[in-house]
Every structure is written in C-alpha cells, then in structure tokens.
Amino acid sequence: MVLAQLGGSITRALQRMSNATVIDEKVLNDCLNEITRALLQSDVQFKLVRDMQTSIKRIVNLEELAAGHNKRKIIQQAVFNELCKMLDPGKPLFTPKKGKTSVVMFVGLQGSGKTTTCTKYAYYHHKKGWKPALVCADTFRAGAFDQLKQNATKVKIPFYGSYRESDPVKIAVEGVERFKKENCDLIIVDTSGRHKQEEALLEEMRQVSEATKPDLIIFVMDSSIGQVAYDQAKAFRESVAVGAVIITKMDGHAKGGGALSAVTATKSPVIFLGTGEHMNEFEAFDVQPFVRRLLGMGDLSGFIEKIHEVVPMDQQPQLLQKLSEGKFTLRIMYEQFQSMLKMGSIGQVFSMLPGFSQEMMPKGGEKEGQAKIKRYMTMMDSMTDGELDSSNPKLMNESRMARIARGCGRSIKDVMDMMEEYKRLAKIWINMKGLKIPKKGEMNALSRNMKNCEVQEAIPPEMLKKIGGAGALQNLMKQMGSAKDMMGVFGGRRK
Structure with a gap:
C-alpha cells in the first residue's frame, strides 16, 4: 500500500x-x-x-x-x-549554519539511493546560499566515485575522491581537510552502502565517523524496504550516532510504512524526502504538514510557499488580491494549473490542496494527472475572454460547451468534467473571501507569533461561524499549535 x-x-x-x-x-x-x-x-x-x-x-x-x-x-x-x-522523536536536530563549517556524514543500505541523495542535499543547500562540497569515501562499490563525480559536476558542486586509494578513512579525512581549507561551510561525506549483518562495513563506518568527527550523521532509508526497516535502522543507530533520517523513492509504489518505522528505531527525525530521480525532486520534511497531506487535509502553508517560489514578485499582489476577494474564475484556474506544472511533482502539489478530486490524480498517475491538467488547459484555450473571466458557472450552457469541445478536439463530456472540477474549487475558495493573505516569509512568523484574537480578526464572520465560532477557533489553535493552516492561496499567471 x-x-x-x-x-x-x-x-x-x-x-x-x-x-x-x-x-x-x-x-x-x-x-x-x-x-x-x-x-x-x-x-x-x-x-x-x-x-x-x-x-x-x-x-x-x-x-x-x-x-x-x-x-x-x-x-x-x-x-x-x-x-x-x-x-517526531521530539529531540533537537543539528542544523548547519552558513559561514560555519559543518561536516555531514551519510550512511545507509546498499541501493537506498544514498549517493544521489548526498548530491541532492548539497544542491538543496547550494541553492539557498551555502558553499557545499562532496567527498566520496565509498571504496566498496565499483563506480561509486564515478556516480558522485557525474552528479556533482552536473550541479556544479566541488567533489573529492580517489581511484587509487582503497582506504575510505584516509579519503574522508583528506577530503574534509581540503574543503575546510577552501572555506566550504557544508562538507558532505558519502560512505559505503552496507547491510546490517556486514560487521566489517559497519566497523569501517565507525572508523570514518571517528576520523572526520561529523556534526551530523544522516541515515538514508529506501521507502520500499518493508518490515525489516526497523531492525536495519536500529543496527545503524547502534553503530554510529545517527541524528537524522532521509527517506528516498517516495514517488514509487512502495508501501513506505517500514521507512516510517525507521524514525522510531533511530530516534531521529526525518528531515527530507526524495520524491524522484531529478536533483530538484527533494522535499524538506515537516511532520504536521506531512500528516495533514497524508490524511487529505492539505498543506496550505506549504502550498503558499510554492506559490511564492514560482510566481514573480511583481505579479503576486494582484493575484492575492483577487483570491482574498473570493473571486475564482476559469482564468484563475488556468493560471493555477500553469503554476502547478512549474512546481514539479503534480502529486506533491495536489496533496497540499484540501478538497481536490481524487480523479484529478489517478492511481500511479503522475503522467496521467499531468496530461489531464494539460487537457483542461487546452479546453480553456478554446474559451472566450468573457467565459474565462466570468465567475458564473451558469454562463457555460450546452451550446457553449459544444463549441469549446469542437475547438479543442475533445468531447462535450470532457468539457463538462472540467466544469465540475471548476465548481468544486470555486466552492472551496469562495470561502477565502476577506481572508488576510500572508506575504512571502510571513508564514513562519504567523505560526509563531499570531494570537488567537489576531487570527479571529483575519477570518471573515461567515467563515468563523462555519467553524463553530471563536471558542471552536481557540480549541483548534490549541490542538494544531499553529495559525498557518488557516491560510492558503492558489496562484500563477497565464502568459
């Protein structure tokens, strides 16, 4: 499952x-x-x-x-x-700081995607202003250094390794010392993948750890590993001081529950999820939003951050203003779909949105779901400006839908399906009318600092009434511990 x-x-x-x-x-x-x-x-x-x-x-x-x-x-x-x-094991996590050298060591099972994950981790921080570097201390797997070298070159991150030296401890120490002299503030050491029963490899891992004295050891876990995950993760935790977990291959059909068990075994938090093969398919993990998405409750705070990433700053105010007014047109739906295609994994984006039809994301259907979005956009390309800018679904009568179907080469039923999805979204987002939308960077401040009375002022009376009044809001705030899930927008801009 x-x-x-x-x-x-x-x-x-x-x-x-x-x-x-x-x-x-x-x-x-x-x-x-x-x-x-x-x-x-x-x-x-x-x-x-x-x-x-x-x-x-x-x-x-x-x-x-x-x-x-x-x-x-x-x-x-x-x-x-x-x-x-x-x-959530409830323990504090070491966080690297820009400008201050940190050594991070990666450990994991063979085939878990550890080497690729090292590069993703480096690339993620590189985009945010760090100066990362990669050290290949994996001398066990043939081609490990070639793989790391290829990945690092692709994303323009410095790397170190050796074809001649067979001692992983020596390579690790030399690489760390070299990049410290080059003032790299995030030095990532990749180690040999191993099985928990391979005592020699576990001892090698301990020696690399003792020699490089990493600030953080990250355990990389394949989401498909199954029931043995707990025992495997526990063996790693008993060998070295695992401080964090990264779960890979979350885009496939793996059951995934075994990897979740690894959190308890290592008593360490999950910090990232690998959601695909590409370097940008790497998602920072936050417990509550993840569980909300798992249960179909959405992650609107994560979605709004995605919006700020893909929508140009000069285009955001007009869009946010429209949505805070509760106006949801077919043109806005088109723009929203366009933004989703920019955001990366359609499945990830959909999981952030409460109320979305499951039919929009068929089982195992990243490509199929993306194709459906593109079909809907093609249908909207056959609409007039008046139809796109109207928020009245009754405007779309049978003759108009027949004309649109002819124009885009689809059936009338396809157009009707698209209109049903529009009506669903319109019902959800019309309730956003009057809501004060946070600007970029304000979401975390809201969740930390916003008082109940401030949230109450931000929510229009009719919405407050729907959730049960001020008392229910206070209970909700206590239970969820955050105001951020009360906020959310769709976005994008049609070119």
Whole structure:
C-alpha cells in the first residue's frame, strides 16, 4: 500500500466513524481496527501500531467524556496527534549554519539511493546560499566515485575522491581537510552502502565517523524496504550516532510504512524526502504538514510557499488580491494549473490542496494527472475572454460547451468534467473571501507569533461561524499549535 493509499484508508475509516449516528465503543473500535490494518499493510512495525492504538484508546475515553464534547473531532485529533508522534522523536536536530563549517556524514543500505541523495542535499543547500562540497569515501562499490563525480559536476558542486586509494578513512579525512581549507561551510561525506549483518562495513563506518568527527550523521532509508526497516535502522543507530533520517523513492509504489518505522528505531527525525530521480525532486520534511497531506487535509502553508517560489514578485499582489476577494474564475484556474506544472511533482502539489478530486490524480498517475491538467488547459484555450473571466458557472450552457469541445478536439463530456472540477474549487475558495493573505516569509512568523484574537480578526464572520465560532477557533489553535493552516492561496499567471 503506497502512502497515498495508506492516507486514503485512514481517512475513509475516520469518515465512516464520523458518519455514524452515535459514537460508541463499537464504532471507535471498528475505526481503530481499520486504521490498524491499513498501517500494518503499509509495513509499519506491529509494536508501533499497537502502541498507537493503546494511546488513542487512553486519550479517547468515551465513558469519561462529558456531554457536549464533540467525540468525532476528539477521535480525529487523537489519530492525527499519534501519527505525528510516530514521526517526531521530539529531540533537537543539528542544523548547519552558513559561514560555519559543518561536516555531514551519510550512511545507509546498499541501493537506498544514498549517493544521489548526498548530491541532492548539497544542491538543496547550494541553492539557498551555502558553499557545499562532496567527498566520496565509498571504496566498496565499483563506480561509486564515478556516480558522485557525474552528479556533482552536473550541479556544479566541488567533489573529492580517489581511484587509487582503497582506504575510505584516509579519503574522508583528506577530503574534509581540503574543503575546510577552501572555506566550504557544508562538507558532505558519502560512505559505503552496507547491510546490517556486514560487521566489517559497519566497523569501517565507525572508523570514518571517528576520523572526520561529523556534526551530523544522516541515515538514508529506501521507502520500499518493508518490515525489516526497523531492525536495519536500529543496527545503524547502534553503530554510529545517527541524528537524522532521509527517506528516498517516495514517488514509487512502495508501501513506505517500514521507512516510517525507521524514525522510531533511530530516534531521529526525518528531515527530507526524495520524491524522484531529478536533483530538484527533494522535499524538506515537516511532520504536521506531512500528516495533514497524508490524511487529505492539505498543506496550505506549504502550498503558499510554492506559490511564492514560482510566481514573480511583481505579479503576486494582484493575484492575492483577487483570491482574498473570493473571486475564482476559469482564468484563475488556468493560471493555477500553469503554476502547478512549474512546481514539479503534480502529486506533491495536489496533496497540499484540501478538497481536490481524487480523479484529478489517478492511481500511479503522475503522467496521467499531468496530461489531464494539460487537457483542461487546452479546453480553456478554446474559451472566450468573457467565459474565462466570468465567475458564473451558469454562463457555460450546452451550446457553449459544444463549441469549446469542437475547438479543442475533445468531447462535450470532457468539457463538462472540467466544469465540475471548476465548481468544486470555486466552492472551496469562495470561502477565502476577506481572508488576510500572508506575504512571502510571513508564514513562519504567523505560526509563531499570531494570537488567537489576531487570527479571529483575519477570518471573515461567515467563515468563523462555519467553524463553530471563536471558542471552536481557540480549541483548534490549541490542538494544531499553529495559525498557518488557516491560510492558503492558489496562484500563477497565464502568459
């Protein structure tokens, strides 16, 4: 079961529970049993699942809940919190600082994508102003240095390695010393991939660690590894001081739950996800947004940051103004689709958006979903300016849709499907009317500093009423610990 399917299974279990006429012990147990099956089928370790179920039952004591409590929301929040806890070991993470030399050592199993991940990690920081460098201390795998050399050259990052020297410790020390003299502030050491039973390789890893004294050791875990993930990760943790985890190959059909178990085994947080083969398919990990996306709740704060990345600064104010006014036209939908295509993985972008139809992203359908977006855009290319700029869906009568279908070479049913998606989005985003949209860089400040009263002022009265008033808002703020999920925009600009 891929993670998207895992999230869908948990979401459906919660939905069935929510639809029950009365929330009693049987309904709660049925819901938890369904969630448990989904997690086990996704290769999450049995002990973790059992502990999660026990914890939720302890929190959600139906007999002790006073009358008037919203049992559905309490259960949903408990599931959300326990999933977050599973992914968050609650320990501080070492963070490299620009201008100050940091050594980061990568360890992992053979075939986990460790060497590619090293380069992605270097490239990610290079784009943000660091001066990274790569050291290949993998003398076990033939072609390891060639692979790192090719990757580093492609993204213009300095590298060090040797075809003649067979001692990985010597190579690592020489590489680190060289790049320290060149004032590189992020020196990344790639080590030989290994299996937990290969004691000689584990000892080699310990020696490299002792010689280079890394500030951070990152364990790279393939999301497809399955049930053995916990034991493998634990073996690495017992050999060296693993401080963080990067999960790779999150774009495939791997079950993924095993890799999530590695977080508990290493007692270290996930910091990045590898979501594809390309260098820019590398996503910083944040627990709460990830779980929200897993459960189909969206990650609007992450989405708005994506918008700021792809939409030019001079074009943002006009777009944000339109959306804060609650105006959602077909032209804006076109622009939004255009921005999605710029953002990279369509699946990642869709997972950030609450309310999106699953039909827009068929199973295993990155390419198919992208093709559907392009078909919709082609249909909109056959529309008049009046049709694109109207926010009245009734304008699109049968004769207009027939003309559009002829113009783009599609069927009338295809045009009707597109209009249904437009109506869905219009309903969601019309509720954004009056919302104060944060500017670039303000999202984190909002989540840290915004008080309940400030959030209340930012939300229009009709929206506040829909979520249950000021009291419900305060409870929501306490539960989620952040105001950032109250904010969100779509964006882009048609060229």
